[in-house]
Amino acid sequence: MEHNIKLNQKSLGEISKIISCPTYDRSQLKTGIVHIGIGGFHRAHEALYTDQLLHDSSVTDWGICGVALLDFDTKIYNTLKEQDGLYTLMVKELDGTLTKRVIGSIVECLYAPENPLKVIEKMASSEVKIISLTITEGGYNYDEATGTFNFKNPLIQHDLENPHEPKTIFGYLTQALKLRKVRGLKGCTIQSCDNIQGNGHFAKKMLLSYVQVAEPELITWIDANVSFPNAMVDRITPSTSPLDIEILKETSGIDDAWPVVCEPFKQWVIEDDFIAGRPAWETVGVQFVEDVVPYEKMKLSLLNAGHSVLGILGALYGYSTIDEAASNGDISSFLRIYMGNEVTPTLGDLEGVNLKNYKFSLIQRFGNTYIKDQIDRICSQSSAKIPIFILPTIYTQLVNKGSIDHAAFIIAAFAIYSVGVNEFGTQLIIKDAMETVLNEKAIASRKNPEAFLEIESIFGKLKNDKMFVDAYTNAYQNIVHNGIEKSVKDINSNVLNEI
Known part of the structure; x- marks a missing residue:
């Protein structure tokens, strides 16, 4: 005009x-x-x-x-x-x-x-x-x-x-x-x-x-x-x-x-x-x-955690927007498996909520090609988001001896992301109040992957849980040795359910 x-x-x-x-x-x-x-x-x-x-x-x-x-x-x-x-x-x-x-x-x-x-x-x-x-x-x-x-x-x-x-x-x-x-x-x-x-x-x-x-x-x-x-x-x-x-x-x-x-x-x-x-x-x-907790728990551990999953993996793949990550079949399958096999068992009975429909709608929403949500925005302040969105799922699954492989993979990917450059040599834009500490521990993790879990203000005592540390270390080494794309394909192929 x-x-x-x-x-x-x-x-x-x-x-x-x-x-x-x-x-x-x-x-x-x-x-x-x-x-x-x-x-x-x-x-x-x-x-x-x-x-x-x-x-x-x-x-x-x-x-x-x-x-x-x-x-x-x-x-x-x-x-x-x-x-x-x-x-x-x-x-x-x-x-x-x-x-x-x-x-x-x-x-x-x-x-x-x-x-x-x-x-x-x-x-x-x-x-x-x-x-x-x-x-x-x-x-x-x-x-x-x-x-x-x-x-x-x-x-x-x-x-x-x-x-x-x-x-x-x-x-x-x-x-x-x-x-x-x-x-x-x-x-x-x-x-x-x-x-x-x-x-x-x-x-x-x-x-x-x-x-x-x-x-x-x-x-x-x-x-x-x-x-x-x-x-x-x-x-x-x-x-x-x-x-x-x-x-x-x-x-x-x-x-x-x-x-x-x-x-x-x-x-x-x-x-x-x-x-x-x-x-x-x-x-x-x-x-x-009267009680908002079931709604909150569902949304934080599915939508907000899902955003972080797409953001961190998407950054390592070289994508710049969330819809690009969501449209990648392997990343989308990873997210579906994570939500179905690891998050859903922690949610209990959600009265009045059709969980299957909600999860399906999330995949649609993440894939909205007109939104163009920037990955660096979603990944910003991940040090504050991960303890709220992802760690509660890990803690509950550890207590219940449930699957944590995909959740541990996300934390390993976050450690590699925090180095500040992906495997294609692309510089990653990291906006985080703890950026310096994250970067130092991420670099130290190249020699000892467990170094990243020493950031207690994020991970608390998670480094002391052998089941988690084993899954995390295995995922970390797979990503480093095989690259992010093959590692995501491999971890998905080990799981039958995708809910």
Whole structure:
């Protein structure tokens, strides 16, 4: 199109003639939700559900204030600020068509490093009933080796010494909840939207660990006035590429500096435990349940683990996107065998869930050729993902003396991946908080494969289990000696079941 329309509140009238836009009066919305981490996933998920609710009803209490927490979040903050919180959601359907709509539920944006006190005040506002989080698995500051909160983190030390200028979510939440208590205000709900089993319980455990040291007198007030519902979230949301931005301009004439792309599938299952009230999200497709654990366990150990499997193996094969890895017959068979023979026995009875259909749908979703989810995005922060997505399956299978060969192969592949170059000489883009340690141990593993398992903050005591170590070492040596492609073919050929 010759003329591109810059996305902002003023241009909504013109843009609404082209694609779906908010029909509600955004200026009348109160901020009932503060969301920490306004990246792609939040904007394809919670913000979308909330936008739909605002469309379908006359409620005005549930506008979202998006908080950019980290220094490197400057770009997303500036983009949303310039666009008045508006952005385009582009759903990439399985047939390649694009479904586009402008989302308007984010009505405020704050940049925490610029003005920490403003963020604390917003979280402590009497209007705010929910503080939701997408801070990634690594953001919870958990040490796998000790099973406790990591007080050695320099940022945590900073927050303890500078409570009014925090840098971590724990510093912010603690000061905001303290203000609520001091001012005699009601509590609120802290809603984790991260891929962690029991994410609500986990968020509470980590926060209380910090509060016990930072503001111990706040513990009893939090117990009585703050709820932490568990939730399962699901929608594949790849990074937005420059091409996506150009396609939006070419097909719609809309100039959006940071649209969000995602798959058509979405799911949100939440325990109905909101101490200060909540939006009627159930009217727009959210499931409220008494116990979310079975749903979480299924999703984390199948979808999220499946993503990591495709990412790590795909990187070693030389692929750059997840759909390329999923379309490789050997990798796809590897994933099916892993899900069927090793994960499924750990899941128990999932009432109301057709597990076979769910696994089949995952293969379809991973193979969506229009999503183009980057492998380096999926593999980023694997040191935090593997203990959550894959190790629980290994631990359960070891206890039950079940098969762990494919799971051990994944860990061996991760060790080889962490060297930073695949067998074809291609440099791998490794984005991980533990990148240096991973690389050192990966290089040491060339002489002694078990060296990689010595990273206790990831693997805990797994190095002491002979059954696992034998399977891991065997897989490692097969990959090194035979190459990744032959090794995947060989391990698949040893298994009859593919479920």
